[in-house]
Amino acid sequence: MNTELLARLDRKTGVIGIVGLGYVGLPLTLRYCEVGYKVVGFDIDPMKVEALKAGKSYIEHIQSERIFDVVGRNFYPTTDFSRVSEVDALILCVPTPLNKYREPDLSFVLNTMDSVLPFLHEGMVISLESTTYPGTTEEELKPRIEQRGLKVGKDIFLVFSPEREDPGNPNFGTRSIPKVCGGCTPACLEAGLALYRHVIDKVVPVSSTQVAELTKLLENIHRSVNIGLVNEMKIVADKMGIDIHEVIRAAATKPFGFVPYYPGPGIGGHCIPIDPFYLTWKAREYGMHTRFIELAGEINSSMPDYVIAKVAAALNCRSKSINGSTILVLGIAYKKNVDDVRESPSVFLMERLRDQGAKLAYSDPHVPTFPKMREHHFDLSSVTLNAETLESFDCVLLATDHDRFDYDLINQKSRLVVDCRGRFSEGASHIVRA
Template identity: 75%
Template structure:
């Protein structure tokens, strides 16, 4: 055991270590809060000055993390900053930065590489660096390790490098950062031991795996599993619709089987920071090994096509009422990518809105969790959420239920909407103004 290793593990276990977290979004902020709760000093880094300013004033910009949870720690145990030179002060550095796809649907590691290159001058002996951003197997070993060792720091001896994928599920009341098991893989056995010491202080269970590559693939498998199963039920929805069968009824019936079946539910597409993106990280990397991941890519194609299926159902339903999409007033219910959250990343609702706008519809949206249409890299609407009343609902030619938030008053909607296109199976009973999509 090296002195650096022993000193670092001791500091992590007695919670005298300073923890740095880069990226204070849906992954980084809950993790930061957890480290504060158990007594660590934490420095939070983000390139977005508005986030840093909000946190410095004790405000939260994420709905499920109330300000009153953050306020006791701000500028006491926790200091937010945009100054990456302060990485020199930390004993543990955790990277929670985006890993999107390029316009050619290939991995875009620019945020990860850019962050590593920016902090390299401030890395030092006796610290641990953990990457949590979802990526393809080999990223930690092939991209991060060589850059660090080029600085003269030997991974596994001077500095400890691990991959531990995030598993946040915003809006899920049954699981928290503490209760979700944490997978951890290191570049060396010593790295893994340090990684376990880093995370076992804040989560109930750490799940060690043999390497960083195994941890990277674990995260991809979890999300590909969901993508493939969602793709299956989305395809089944189209088949069932043609047959005049309600697939949601079928899923509810199948779910009564106590073994061998896990219910997944169809929708207008897939969204969030994981399911639409992560499978393509593996398909890209698999090509390096001469493997064509047909199953994964087929699921991706089906899921990506679902917004167009919804558009076709909207057009068909309006046409049955002697109306066209062009000129119709259409209200999209739910902007978030899933129910009861304020996260609209990769949301199929936004794709549907853009497509309807292109077809000449007058588009509005309502979402109790997102009062103003957020700034997005690839999408732009100057809209605010419509308040649902008898009068406002009746003004629209069509309502599209894209995200079935519990806060919606479904009885009010059903009673006053001229036409509802239900993409989530929320309206179980048939009615003349409801069309399943």
């Protein structure tokens, strides 16, 4: 069974199924199509599927032309999960958020598995790419598959291979980012390597799914902890009257032993604010309390409150309060030059300002209309950034430093700028670092 599957994947005659056509699944889909595989793309959102069928992209950094070139030729988007029966490989790229108690929410993964279970068949490989705690693949997916009478490692092959997409990064894409892969058995790993080796330049095998799962958590916890450190350093430096950005630039001249991280108003995206809590939750099963990881999370989560305090103090110096002031938030994406607002600290800033009575607007060239979100609601559209707009606000809050902003114009025409990103030089009376 394994030999036949490997042959189909190597000849590119095997059909690839990808569940979840978002920031992870859609680039991966296009990569498989571009090297010659047939791909059936699954998503529960009919609007996404209809857009793809029309050859249109809903992700800014993915050009519609790439979709138009493959849809109907070797890319078939659908909401019909019965078509899982047609595929030789099934890759799950669905969200793994936290619930309101900051605990892992595997509902998307498990609901997806429940949807596809009736259509699984012998001689296929399943890969979970969604970030999760060590043990998920073996403890949650494997038993469900084997309840169908399919023996993992013999009839069907199960791997974990975490996504490493970095939207908007011009230097690394789906093909060039090395792919870690761990299997439930050696035969599973062999199938996983065959699944990815023709679309990814370098596939990195590891000894188990648990190793692969923990690898992804370590990558993102590494970032979370270092961002927490530099955010705390920012607060200390501010109390001392020192420019933390100048300090970072100077430290970064050391050619070894130092990696620059940059402070901000918090952390966002689908990984760094969430993934550390998957490990802290699982560690409790082993009687462990991950103090270092949780402390970094606390510092990063507190940054929006620090920024709001800076805004309040800056307005107070001008005989104003947040209540009743007009505030323009620059950038609502979670990082520069992307259109992704998931877990964006800008959104948390906007909610805190709204709760304190501010009259809000935002400008973001990548997000023309405030998107529908499960927990955050604003009926706003991006305002045009020009001299008249800037002059009309009591405060301009730079939350996400997109390259498309005209920083000279912002500096010259704003009455007050609260800068969370270190884009403006301190010294001018209307610039406040936060």
